[in-house]
Every structure is written in C-alpha cells, then in structure tokens.
Amino acid sequence: MRFRIFRQMRVFLIVWFGQLISLIGSGLTSFALGVWVYQRTESVTQFSLILLSAMLPSILISPVAGALVDRWNRRWCMILSDSGAAITTVAIALLLATESLEIWHLYLAVGISSVCKAFQLPAYTASTSLLVPKEHLARASGMVQSGQACAQLISPLLAGVLMGVVQLQGVILIDFVTFLFAVTTLLLVRFPNAKNAKGSEDEKSSLWREAIEGWTYIAVRPGLLMLLILFALDNFVAGLVEVLLTPLVLSFASVSTLGTIQSLGGAGMLLGSLAMTIWGGGPRRLIRGIFTFDILAHLCILVLGLRASFALFALANFLFFFSIPFINGYCDAILLRKVPPNIQGRVFATLNMICFSCIPLAYIVAGTLAERIFEPLMAADGLLAGSVGKIIGVGPGRGISLLFITMEIFAILVIVAAYRYPRLRFVEDELPDAI
Known part of the structure; x- marks a missing residue:
C-alpha cells in the first residue's frame, strides 16, 4: 500500500524534497541577514523595512504572477x-x-x-494537482506544510551555529548550494500539461484580464469567497499575535522563556504537518476539519489573554501552531480539487495576495491598539482596572491580553456565523471536482 502511494507521488516527492532543502537554505540566509542588519544598525526600523521588502513586492505583483504562471510551463516557472x-x-x-x-x-x-517568490509559490502549489492523485491531495498538502515547518524550526537553530563557524559568507554559500539542489531536482522530472477542456482560458485574452480572473473565479462562488474572508481574518489575527506575543511574554518572563515558547510553537507546527501527512485524506468533509482546527487555533489565542503562565502559554502556542497545517492543508486540498488546473496559478496568487496583505496591516495597527488603547485601559489606574482587571490582572502586558480576548471573541463569532452559511458549509458538494 505504502509503495503504491510512493509510486503515484514519485515526481511530487522529488520536487518536495528539493524545495524542502531550498526552504531551509533560504531560512538560514534570512536569519543571518536579519542578525547582520540589526548588529550593524541597531535599528528596529531598519530591520522592519527588511521584513517589509520581503513581503510587499510579492503582494503587489501576485495577480500578474499568477496569470503568467498559468500561461507558462510551471516546472520552468519554478526553475526560473x-x-x-x-x-x-x-x-x-x-x-x-x-x-x-x-x-x-x-x-x-x-x-x-520577493518577486521570485510571487511566481514560485503559486507555481509550486498549483503543480500539486498535476502530480498527485486527488485522493492524496490532503496528504501532499500536509507534506508542503511540513516542509515549511521544518524550515521554521531548523533554520534559526542551524543559522545560529553556522554564523559562529562559517560566518555570514559561509551561510550565503550554503543557501546558494540549496538553490542549486532544488533546481537540479526540477530538471530531473517532467510535469503534465495544465491545459484541459474544462478551462475557461481565452488564449487571446489580455494579461490584465487573466490577472483578475483569479479574483473573479472566487468572487462568483460564494463558498470560496467566504473561505477567503475567513483566511484573511486568520492572517490578520496571526499578524497581531506575531507582533504582540513577544512583549506579552516578556511582561512576565525572561527572553529564554520566550525562546522556549516559540520553539514549542515550531515543534507543534512540525508535528501537525507530520500528523496530516501520515493521516492522509482527513475527514470526509474537509470543510469540517478546517472549522474544527480554526476554532481550536482561535481558542488558543484567547487563552493567552486569561493568565500570565509559562505552562499555559507553552501549551496554547504548541496547539495553535499544531492547528495551522490542518487549516492550510485542507483548504489547499479543496481548492486543488475544485479549481481547474489551468487557472490554479491565478486563484492561488489571488488568495496569497489578499491573505498576505492582511499581515502587514496587522503590523501597522498592532502597536497603536496595544499602546494607546488597551494598555492604558488595563494600567493600575486604568478605566477597566476595577472590573476586567480583577479577572485578568492589571499592569504591563494586561492590555495586550485584553486585546487578544476581545479580538478572539469577535473572530470566533465570525467563524461560527460563517459555518452556518450553507454555501460555505456545503462548498465541497456544490462545486464539482475539476480533476
């Protein structure tokens, strides 16, 4: 049985392994350059601009990149x-x-x-449906998630060691070798053609028309549109947590404790990815799996606001990241089954653009919400110190806790309301399989 699955997914496994090695290499350079910039400038602003430079170009060019991915050979798009x-x-x-x-x-x-990533990511994701039988798409999505989790967990630890041994130049050289390895694996395989009779592609249509077709395809299908809205909400919440978790933990614990909590999060994501890869198909209705793990993830963030406790934070962060591979993997599996292969590049590019754009938006508003609104409310003499403060405490960090609680109550209500929407709940039945 396992050998038959391996044979059916052989090309995908080769590509996946090459991309896994490349992801780890890119993570090494990303960590090392971040350290180099901060050591040279001692400026958080400069470091933040590096992060923005890594994200903004990809967001802006995604619609055009998705259209070109669908026009071009996806293997060569990944190679280039x-x-x-x-x-x-x-x-x-x-x-x-x-x-x-x-x-x-x-x-x-x-x-x-970042521009290269705007082409590589939708090409890689959309190629999955060409290389994997549809009954194994959830398993393949889990493997993609496990690759990202491995890079998130291994790269910072390995880069920290390598920086002391081979310095920045050596780390960059290793990254270059991993790129060569990924390109070599792509040159060794062939991808099936994405063209098919079900596609609505007009060969004479303009690039602009094709660029917006990913949005049009989602917008006229209410179930997919609601799924996109939920993912945008999830990314906004994740952006807020990414910015505010560090000051929240440091308000009651040490830097080493923060590192332990974050490492447990990486371990949770890796374990979740491996569990999904082994589990394979998931529940009969993947949409139920998305809602189950989405609710779990938001409950974990809500719990972070209830009490300043290392054990509670460690468990909540572990379960939060454990849920992410299931949410992303099941969503990808639904889209890979329901969207015609010849327009998947555009659809995934649109999804990435909208969802990823919510993260820098969260970066922008996080500081204002925490420092100017919620932290003053929960100060020792704050407006809510005598009411909510008696439950969750007062002082530094308690305003961020209240923000997490307030944000998650709203998010969970939205998720529950979305599940009651029939077009989303039955999206797998209403949309025919495209593969």
Whole structure:
C-alpha cells in the first residue's frame, strides 16, 4: 500500500524534497541577514523595512504572477524563480566579499527575491494537482506544510551555529548550494500539461484580464469567497499575535522563556504537518476539519489573554501552531480539487495576495491598539482596572491580553456565523471536482 502511494507521488516527492532543502537554505540566509542588519544598525526600523521588502513586492505583483504562471510551463516557472533567487544570493555574497554591502543593497536583493517568490509559490502549489492523485491531495498538502515547518524550526537553530563557524559568507554559500539542489531536482522530472477542456482560458485574452480572473473565479462562488474572508481574518489575527506575543511574554518572563515558547510553537507546527501527512485524506468533509482546527487555533489565542503562565502559554502556542497545517492543508486540498488546473496559478496568487496583505496591516495597527488603547485601559489606574482587571490582572502586558480576548471573541463569532452559511458549509458538494 505504502509503495503504491510512493509510486503515484514519485515526481511530487522529488520536487518536495528539493524545495524542502531550498526552504531551509533560504531560512538560514534570512536569519543571518536579519542578525547582520540589526548588529550593524541597531535599528528596529531598519530591520522592519527588511521584513517589509520581503513581503510587499510579492503582494503587489501576485495577480500578474499568477496569470503568467498559468500561461507558462510551471516546472520552468519554478526553475526560473529559484534561479533568480539564487542570483540575488550570489550578488549579496560578492558585495559582502568586497566589503561593499550596504543596507539598500539588501532592500533591493530581498525585494527581487520577493518577486521570485510571487511566481514560485503559486507555481509550486498549483503543480500539486498535476502530480498527485486527488485522493492524496490532503496528504501532499500536509507534506508542503511540513516542509515549511521544518524550515521554521531548523533554520534559526542551524543559522545560529553556522554564523559562529562559517560566518555570514559561509551561510550565503550554503543557501546558494540549496538553490542549486532544488533546481537540479526540477530538471530531473517532467510535469503534465495544465491545459484541459474544462478551462475557461481565452488564449487571446489580455494579461490584465487573466490577472483578475483569479479574483473573479472566487468572487462568483460564494463558498470560496467566504473561505477567503475567513483566511484573511486568520492572517490578520496571526499578524497581531506575531507582533504582540513577544512583549506579552516578556511582561512576565525572561527572553529564554520566550525562546522556549516559540520553539514549542515550531515543534507543534512540525508535528501537525507530520500528523496530516501520515493521516492522509482527513475527514470526509474537509470543510469540517478546517472549522474544527480554526476554532481550536482561535481558542488558543484567547487563552493567552486569561493568565500570565509559562505552562499555559507553552501549551496554547504548541496547539495553535499544531492547528495551522490542518487549516492550510485542507483548504489547499479543496481548492486543488475544485479549481481547474489551468487557472490554479491565478486563484492561488489571488488568495496569497489578499491573505498576505492582511499581515502587514496587522503590523501597522498592532502597536497603536496595544499602546494607546488597551494598555492604558488595563494600567493600575486604568478605566477597566476595577472590573476586567480583577479577572485578568492589571499592569504591563494586561492590555495586550485584553486585546487578544476581545479580538478572539469577535473572530470566533465570525467563524461560527460563517459555518452556518450553507454555501460555505456545503462548498465541497456544490462545486464539482475539476480533476
């Protein structure tokens, strides 16, 4: 049985392994460059601009990238994207070797890599339905999630060791080798053609028309549109948590405790990814799996606001990240089954653009909400100190706790209301399989 599954997914497994190695290499460079920038500038603003440069270009170009992915051969799209990222890595290495590397060089290089990612990610995701039988799509999605989890867990730890041994130049060289490995695995395989009779693609249509077709396809299908709205909400909440978890934990614990909690989160994501890969198909209705784990994830964040406790934070963070692979994997599996392969690049690019754009929005509002509204309310002499403060406490960090609780009550109510919407609850029955 296992051998038959391996044979059916052989090409996907080769591609997946190459991308896994490349993800770990990219994570090494990302961590090392972040450390380098902060050590040289001691500026949180400069570090934040690097993060923005890594995200914004990908968001802006995603619709056009998705259209081009559907026009082009997806294997070659991944090869060119990986090659482009490798070239920027070599450029950074050369500038570093000649002692000419400046901060603005990093902004430019990271921005170019972000553009490459805008092509690589939808091409990789959309290729899954071409390489994997539909009964194994959830398993394949779990494997993709496990690759990302491995990179998140391994890269920072490995980069910290390598920085002391081979320094930044050595880390960048290792990253370049991982890019070459990923490209080599892609050159060794062939992908089926994405064209099919079910597609609505007009060969003579303009690139702009194709770019917005991903949004049009989702917008006219209420079930998929509601699923997109829920994912946008999830990404906004995740962005707030990413920014505010650190000051919340440091309000009652040490930096080493924060590191332990974050490491447990990475372990939870890896374990969830492996569980989904082994489990394979998941529940008969994948939409139920999405709602179950989505509710669990939001309850975990709500719990973070109830009490300042290491044990509680460690368990909640572990379960939160454990849920993410199931939510993302089941959603990808539904889309891969229901969206015609010849427009999947556009649909996944649209999904990425809208959902990822919610993360920098959360970055922008997180500080204002915490520092100017919720923290003053929960100060020792704050407006809510005598009421809510008696339940969750007062002082530093308690305002962030109240923000988490308030945000999650709203989010859970939205999720429950969305589940009662028939177009979303029965989306797997109402939309025919495209593969």
